[in-house]
Amino acid sequence: MYLIKAPSDLFNIFSEYHKFADIFGKFKVEVLASYYPYNLKINLKRGAQPLVYTIYSLLASKQEALKKFIKKNLVMSFI
DSSP states (O other): OBOOOOGGGGTTSOGGGGGGHHHHSOBOOOSOOOOOOOOOOOOOOTTOOOOOSOSSOOOHHHHHHHHHHHHHHHHTTOO
């Protein structure tokens, strides 16, 4: 179910890129990605705690937008 409503939504995108609208548009994923037989191991140190900080500083408005983006995509299981 794609949320790109009509070609008019693509008015500011070059026409040669319209065929990629489903890739870059906002859409709901209904199919899981293909399975690959990788089983990568991450060795963790016993008792270690993850650091909680931003990778780089952002304006408060940008930080809030980032938090909303992450929350939305976690809910949709994109990340």
